[in-house]
Amino acid sequence: xxxxxxxxxxxxxxxxxxxxxxxxxxxxxxxKNVTELTINPDGEVTEINGEPQVALQRLIDEYVALSGLIxxxxxxxxLAKYPSVVVEQKQ
Amino acid sequence: xxxTNVMLIFIFSVVIxxxxxxxxxxxxxxxxxxxxxxxxRESENSRRMYELSILxxxxxxxxxxxxxxxxxxIITGSLKELIDYSTTSYILEDSQKKELLFKCEVExxxxxxxxxxxxxxxxxxxxxxxxQNYQERxxxxxxxxxxxxxxxxxxLSSFFNIPLTVGDKxxxxxxxxxxxxxxxxxxxxxxxxxxxxxxxxxxxxxxDVLDSEQSKLNAMVVSMAxxxxxxxxxxxxxxxxPKVKELLGIESEEISIFDIIEAFEGKVDFRTKLxxxxxxxxxxxxxxxYLQHRYIRILFSPxxxxxxxxxxxxxxxxxxTHDKELEKVKEDxxxxxxxxxxxxxxxxxxxxxxxxxxxxxxDQFLQSAKMIHESxxxxxxxxxxxxxxxxxxxGKFIVAKEKGDLKSVITSRINFFQALANEKNIxxxxxxxxxxxxxxxxxxxxVQVLNNLLSNAIKFTNKNGKVTVQTLLLKKDExxxxxxxxxKIKWFISNASPALxxxxxxxxxxxxxxxxxxxxxDKIKKLFNKFQQVESGKKSEVKGTGLGLVIAKGIIEAHGGxxxxxxxxxxxxxxxxTLPLE
Numbered sequence: 001x002x003x004x005x006x007x008x009x010x011x012x013x014x015x016x017x018x019x020x021x022x023x024x025x026x027x028x029x030x031x032k033n034v035t036e037l038t039i040n041p042d043g044e045v046t047e048i049n050g051e052p053q054v055a056l057q058r059l060i061d062e063y064v065a066l067s068g069l070i071x072x073x074x075x076x077x078x079l080a081k082y083p084s085v086v087v088e089q090k091q
Numbered sequence: 092x093x094x095t096n097v098m099l100i101f102i103f104s105v106v107i108x109x110x111x112x113x114x115x116x117x118x119x120x121x122x123x124x125x126x127x128x129x130x131x132r133e134s135e136n137s138r139r140m141y142e143l144s145i146l147x148x149x150x151x152x153x154x155x156x157x158x159x160x161x162x163x164x165i166i167t168g169s170l171k172e173l174i175d176y177s178t179t180s181y182i183l184e185d186s187q188k189k190e191l192l193f194k195c196e197v198e199x200x201x202x203x204x205x206x207x208x209x210x211x212x213x214x215x216x217x218x219x220x221x222x223q224n225y226q227e228r229x230x231x232x233x234x235x236x237x238x239x240x241x242x243x244x245x246x247l248s249s250f251f252n253i254p255l256t257v258g259d260k261x262x263x264x265x266x267x268x269x270x271x272x273x274x275x276x277x278x279x280x281x282x283x284x285x286x287x288x289x290x291x292x293x294x295x296x297x298x299d300v301l302d303s304e305q306s307k308l309n310a311m312v313v314s315m316a317x318x319x320x321x322x323x324x325x326x327x328x329x330x331x332x333p334k335v336k337e338l339l340g341i342e343s344e345e346i347s348i349f350d351i352i353e354a355f356e357g358k359v360d361f362r363t364k365l366x367x368x369x370x371x372x373x374x375x376x377x378x379x380x381y382l383q384h385r386y387i388r389i390l391f392s393p394x395x396x397x398x399x400x401x402x403x404x405x406x407x408x409x410x411x412t413h414d415k416e417l418e419k420v421k422e423d424x425x426x427x428x429x430x431x432x433x434x435x436x437x438x439x440x441x442x443x444x445x446x447x448x449x450x451x452x453x454d455q456f457l458q459s460a461k462m463i464h465e466s467x468x469x470x471x472x473x474x475x476x477x478x479x480x481x482x483x484x485x486g487k488f489i490v491a492k493e494k495g496d497l498k499s500v501i502t503s504r505i506n507f508f509q510a511l512a513n514e515k516n517i518x519x520x521x522x523x524x525x526x527x528x529x530x531x532x533x534x535x536x537x538v539q540v541l542n543n544l545l546s547n548a549i550k551f552t553n554k555n556g557k558v559t560v561q562t563l564l565l566k567k568d569e570x571x572x573x574x575x576x577x578x579k580i581k582w583f584i585s586n587a588s589p590a591l592x593x594x595x596x597x598x599x600x601x602x603x604x605x606x607x608x609x610x611x612x613d614k615i616k617k618l619f620n621k622f623q624q625v626e627s628g629k630k631s632e633v634k635g636t637g638l639g640l641v642i643a644k645g646i647i648e649a650h651g652g653x654x655x656x657x658x659x660x661x662x663x664x665x666x667x668x669t670l671p672l673e
Contacts, residue, residue, distance in 0.1 A: 021216045023251035023266075029277045066284050068291075070256050074219055 007052035008045045010082050011059055014075060015043040018063055021074065030062040057087055138282055141173050145286050159183060159255060159262050160192070162290050166283075167196060167265060174279050176267045177201050181255070182213045182230075183263035184221075189347055190229040191217075197236035201270060202243045206234055209247060209268050216252045220261045245270035251280050253287045258295050318387075318408030321394060322348060322365060329403060338408050340383045358382055364391050368404045385412045431473055435466035442466075476638045483645030490533035490649045497670075498523050500534060501560055501601070504541040511549050512558065519549075521560040524578055530599055530672055536646045543639035544603040544666050551664075552607040563600045564672075565591070571600075583657035583665040590655030590669055598652065602667035609660040618656060619644045643668070 011031075018027035024043070031039050036055035038047035048055055063071045079085060148165055160183055167179035180195040193210050210230070218225045250268035254261055265287060267275070309330075312319050318335035322328055326348045336342070339354035348362075355361040358380045368375045368391035375391040390407040442459045445451065451459075482488040505521055512519040541560075548558040561580050565571055571586050582604045584591065591600070610618070618640050644654045647668040658664035 017219065020212075021219055021252060021254070023212075025249055025273070025275055026251045026277070026280045029280075066281065067254050068256060068288060070220065070254055070259065070261055074222075 004048060004052055006082055006085065007048060007056055010078060010085055011037065011045045011048075011056055012043065013078055014059060014063075015039065015045070017074060017078065018071070019043050021071065022063075022067065026066070027063075030066055031059060033062055034058045053086070056085065060087060138173070138278075141169075142282060142286055145169055146289055159257065159294065160194075162294065163194075163255060163263065163265060166287060166290065170267065170283070171198070173282070174267065175269060175271070175274060177269045177271075178206065178209060178236075178266075180206075180209055180213065180266040180268070181263055182210070182217060182266075183255070184217070184225075189349070190231060191225060192231050192233070194233040195235070197234060197239065199270070200237045200240040200243055201245065202241060203239050205243070205245070205247050205268075205270070206239065209250065209266055212247075212250065213252060213264050213266050216254075217261070217264050220254055220264070248272040249274040251275060251283075253284055255287065256291045256295075257298055317410075318406075320351070320406040320408070321403055322406065323403035324369065324401065326365075330405075335408060338383065338385065338387055338410060355380075355382070359389065364389075365404055365406070367391075368393055369401055372401060379411065385410055386415050387411065428473070428477070432470060435469050438466045439463055476642060479642045479645070480638055483642065483649075488645055488649050490536050490646065492531040492533050492650065494529045494531050495534055496529055497532060497537070497562070497599070497601070498527070500537060501541065501562065504538065504545055505560060507542075508545045508549060511546070515549065515552070515554045515556070517549055517552055517555070518557045519559075520557065522562065522578070522580060524563050527562065527564050527599065530670060532650060532670055533646075536649075540643040540646050540668060541601075541603075543643045544668075547639070547666070548603050548605040548607075552605040556606050558603065558605045561600075561602050561604065563602075564597070565600055565669075566597045567595065582667075583659055583663065584655075584667060585657070588655055588657055588667075590653035590667070597672045598669045599672060600667055600669050602665050604663060604665040606663040609662055610656065610658040610664055611660065612658075615656050615658060619654070640666075 015027055015031045018030075021027075028039060028041070028043055031037060031043065031045075034055055036048055036050035036052075036058070037045055038049065040046050060072065060075065063075075079087060145166065148169065160181075163181040163183065167181055170176060170179055177199040178195050178197050178201060180193065182194075183192045185192060191214070193213070195206050195209065197206070210232075214225050214230075217223075247268055248270055249272060250266060253265040253267075255263040255265060265283075267283070269275075312330060312332045315332055315334065318338045319330065319332045320328065320335050321330035328346055328348060328351070331346055335351075336346070339351065341350055341354055343350065352361050359377050364375045364377065367373070372393050374393075377389040380387050380389065388409045388411050390409070392405050392407070394402045394405050396402055442463050446456070446459055479488070501521060501523070505519055509519055545558070545560070552558055559582075561582060563571075563574060563578060563580060565574060571584060571588070571591055575582065575584070582602050584600070584602060586592070620641070640654075647654045647670070651671045652669040654666070654668045656664060656666050
């Protein structure tokens, strides 16, 4: 079971990757739509208010809703780095 | 009027004024809210209209096209109606040319550094999305619109990228950039992602339909024994089948014309041949080239549409290695035949010269006459074999079948070969299934077949070995293994023997089995090939053309039967033939 810190790290890395792919404005705006997260201007997750697993899933859903499943593919190597973190496999 | 009444009137007036003011404020606020909502609705409608108009435009201009560049042009060219920007750009991958196309439309004058910054951010995004390194990749650059200003120091302050996909493949990226900070609102950006996604879906659907149709054509091209390649006028590989990759030794999935040119390097000037074929509108042939240990013949042929416009060229790669080998064996066959005829003829010539000496002793004279007889017999056998093969190949070989006693023919042949078998102390045996009655066959020709099978068996069986001739009746759908067991027959034939599997009628099996060294599987199929026989005969110590089996096969097939061989290394072989009962 991953701890809160691990979730913060994975989500911060995820946002930073999306900043490169999509650009900083849209990547951070979409991340801020996840109400459980507090994010600084660099895209770093500083606080998780709620269930981290739910927050992570919502963050992924935000990006997938924006630019499709292709973005999810870019997250796979990241998720592989944290085997204890489980996300729902939506098609 | 007392003071109390005055106070009441005042309070009442104040309340009335307050109510009126509150009402006015409420009305004003309501108006403001309604105005804001109306503006919001208007803005929403305007965006929807924009979305619809863009999708309509894409549908009209690119609806039947898979050209992602055209779609990118339509989207980036219509953004002015929706948002402010300094530049709109796209970057697309050309997998054929293995390079990137970067196009930037400058709306507000920016510096070259701004454009460079946009490009590098797009390349970085594409690299992550495709998991490939594009940093070193050649980029074709097109910058259009307002002239760039070297003096402008305004940096890239706002931008967003939109991935362009077809199916599950990223084909490029769109970009909107500005010198102004925090310019883009979430809903403005989201709508562009939505439009791009819809355009991608439309292209993907079209691609799926085309893929489905093309898969039928591809299945045919893929299954072709020749390498088939089509290259269009822009030098893109349009069609390629696996045989091309095999013949050229190319392993990569995505193949460009450069891979093909490289594969032919130093052997064929592929580019020139292709250009000549397309430009001069004529077929070009490379008769022979040696590549990857094979000989290949290459045909370049122009491809035209119904209006006779050249679309590109189709290139056929035909593996002629086997033909070349066969050609060599044919040459060897001819020289061997010539040699086999010349040797005895030379002998005859020399002996005839000697015979001119009238003082030759009688015993020497008789010896010479015997040698001439042997030489002419050899020549006659060879010529007869060649004539038989020629007749078989021309389909002029006719058998005269008559019902007869095959058992007595076999017995006679065994008696004939007994002396030869005795020389090697080989046990010559036979088995005849009692139920067999008379069957139709050409006795003279079957004798020739039996002679060949028996002489070969004795020739190739070691001293003290064993050769058996076994004859069995096999009814339609009968199990040959069981039948052989029931008759206590030991041979190498089984239900899987090809000559038996192909038969659908009652038949007679006549088999000659030896306990020799056996024959390797890859050599078995060459046994009945005229040229291969000559080749192996040349290498072995056994004399003769080796055409006996080829002739035997022809004779049996003329009877409506089949010949076959089953062999197990170090245990022995069974050469057999079948004859139909009717």
